[in-house]
Amino acid sequence: MSDPTADLLKQANDGTPEPSPTVLKSYRKLQVRTAIYEDPPPAGAGIRLAIYQAQAACGPDAVAANLQRLEQAAATAKKYGAQLLSFPELYLPGYALDPDTARQVSEPLDGPSITRARELAADHQMGMLVPYGESAQAPDGRPACFDSIAVIDEHGTLLDSYQKTHLYGQQERDNWTPGDREPQTYVIHGFPVGVLNCYECEFPELVRLLALKGAKLVVGPTAADSYYRMPNGQRSKVPYPDVSKIQFPAHAYANNLFFAYANRCGYETRDGDVWHYRGNSIVYGPHGDPIVAAGHEQDTLLVADCVPAYYGPTHPAPNYYYLKDRRPELYGKLTDPHAAFVDTAGGSLTESTNLREGAYDY
Numbered sequence: 001m002s003d004p005t006a007d008l009l010k011q012a013n014d015g016t017p018e019p020s021p022t023v024l025k026s027y028r029k030l031q032v033r034t035a036i037y038e039d040p041p042p043a044g045a046g047i048r049l050a051i052y053q054a055q056a057a058c059g060p061d062a063v064a065a066n067l068q069r070l071e072q073a074a075a076t077a078k079k080y081g082a083q084l085l086s087f088p089e090l091y092l093p094g095y096a097l098d099p100d101t102a103r104q105v106s107e108p109l110d111g112p113s114i115t116r117a118r119e120l121a122a123d124h125q126m127g128m129l130v131p132y133g134e135s136a137q138a139p140d141g142r143p144a145c146f147d148s149i150a151v152i153d154e155h156g157t158l159l160d161s162y163q164k165t166h167l168y169g170q171q172e173r174d175n176w177t178p179g180d181r182e183p184q185t186y187v188i189h190g191f192p193v194g195v196l197n198c199y200e201c202e203f204p205e206l207v208r209l210l211a212l213k214g215a216k217l218v219v220g221p222t223a224a225d226s227y228y229r230m231p232n233g234q235r236s237k238v239p240y241p242d243v244s245k246i247q248f249p250a251h252a253y254a255n256n257l258f259f260a261y262a263n264r265c266g267y268e269t270r271d272g273d274v275w276h277y278r279g280n281s282i283v284y285g286p287h288g289d290p291i292v293a294a295g296h297e298q299d300t301l302l303v304a305d306c307v308p309a310y311y312g313p314t315h316p317a318p319n320y321y322y323l324k325d326r327r328p329e330l331y332g333k334l335t336d337p338h339a340a341f342v343d344t345a346g347g348s349l350t351e352s353t354n355l356r357e358g359a360y361d362y
Contacts (some may be wrong), residue, residue, distance in 0.1 A: 035292040045191035046307030053281040055266025058094025086129040095223040096268040104176040105321035106133035122156030127188035144177035168199035185213040200220035211255035249288035
């Protein structure tokens with residue numbers, strides 16, 4: 001009898017050697033990687049962050065199973081003194097959903113899953129970022145579903161249910177309504193933390209916005225895969241870029257903050273199709289330095305101390321840094337809905353309007 005996970009791997013990665021069942025089983029054993037000091041940071045001075053990268057269940061029956069694993073992850077993180085624990089995008093229901101399933105698995109912010117997560121946060125005195133499908137009202141009053149992150153502090157208080165504003169691709173636009181509130185900075189364990197959701201992490205404007213709002217750590221739960229199947233049935237022509245290595249060191253450096261990426265790993269299936277997630281969760285320091293990182297396939301709990309005082313200036317001249325030396329009066333074009341870009345096929349300068357809904361070319 002063939003191993004089903006190995007079969008999925010062969011389907012998802014053309015030309016990738018098939019690992020043995022023992023290797024595949026080892027990927028699902030939780031590995032802990034730490035970069036911590038002897039004592040956790042005192043309140044206000046920093047924060048001990050944990051990230052749970054794992055292959056999670058997906059679909060109508062997934063929430064209960066993933067919530068049980070959330071409890072186990074929180075207990076493990078507590079052993080390492082974690083003060084904030086983040087899970088990947090849409091951790092509770094799974095990411096590879098269709099519109100009907102997205103509606104089935106969504107629940108209000110005071111529903112049973114987030115209520116349980118708040119209880120656990122209070123019990124462990126640990127903040128949590130819990131991504132889920134949120135059932136709520138759209139700005140026009142109609143029922144809607146959002147790709148949301150419950151932001152919970154160490155007392156179990158729900159600080160926010162942050163609704164993803166920048167949706168990626170037609171599938172997300174089919175499943176979810178875009179949020180209309182700009183990202184905020186929250187105080188968890190006395191420390192300023194900003195939250196972005198997956199694709200949003202790739203927009204420098206959003207990271208800079210959070211830095212201007214005082215964030216010293218930005219956490220981005222995500223569901224970045226390799227290749228994926230698009231709504232028109234075709235497979236993407238190129239793999240999704242590994243932005244964890246391309247963009248995020250620069251985000252951290254340019255904004256003098258810690259940047260953390262909490263991705264999925266392993267597989268999800270829907271209607272016989274396979275999503276293979278990239279993993280590579282990582283925490284960067286304010287100098288763009290990698291502090292602790294997970295591998296591509298391995299279920300991993302990352303634990304890192306984020307303490308700004310342990311980092312000196314980035315430039316030789318004292319008291320010069322990007323946030324202080326900005327000239328906002330020159331940046332008006334940043335809020336223009338039109339963008340001029342060069343058509344690489346024709347070499348011409350064209351105009352593009354920022355579209356949140358509608359048809360997209362694949």
